[in-house]
Amino acid sequence: MSELLHYLEIARHILASLSLLGGGFFVVAGAIGVLRMPDFYTRVHAAGVTDTLGAVLVLFGLILLSGFTLLSAKLALVGVFLLLTSPTATHAVTNAAHIAGLKPRLGTYRTAPPPEEDNTKGPIA
């Protein structure tokens, strides 16, 4: 029995670490998206990745680390309020842009291909 509890404890920490790492990955991916996207409306979508899966995975990892305590309940409350308020804030920002008359860029957007490397000017012909 105590052996099983021991393994559960190890699994909890491994799961918490994976969750925190995954959350970090999604937050960084969202930040890269904000930098790569072409205009305001598309950047909002990239920020949404950070808002949802990134934040929730980090919170879930922290809940696993702190175990069955009052701190976990508070972290879960933070998650609930975050999920209720962040879409509202996103909607408020985009709605303000829409009312102010900012036109979205529609159609197809493609990142320009990287410039081809110039091999003709090498030091050795």
Place this chain on the structure above:
Amino acid sequence: MGYAVSLSLAMAALWLVLSGHYDSTLLLSIGAGASVFSVFLAWRLHILDEETSPYHKVWRLFLYWPWLWWEVIKTNITIVRTILSPDMVLTPRMVRVKELPRTDMARIIFANSITLTPGTVSVDLDDDEIIVHAVLKEMTNKNDFAAMGARCAKAWGEKGSLS
């Protein structure tokens, strides 16, 4: 009356979780007084109704959340794939969603769900339509919006089809 009692209990539970005091009679009575007073303020503002305190239908919302989360995870993976691909191809679209739930609260849940799933943001909410900005054209499927709208209507206890 049911709204007042359920909201008081919810406020008391919130106070207990956030403060963490269980043993001091003075602090507990102050917390109970604060809970009841906040419900009194809600009553005086005339907002003590089923939108503030939906105790009899909250279980339907809890049934809706797992489905919404599955959608959020799927669209997150799609968007992150798009962001991290070396040749990022975006096909932004603005679409009007006409099939909406009938009650205000179900519409708010619908618009918030659209915004919560990455790749679609509800830009404007009118009486008869929601204007949605989508970053990939695959995400503007009419049937997908109708399915989500029907689930939101069900989560708020509406019966029948969308308007």
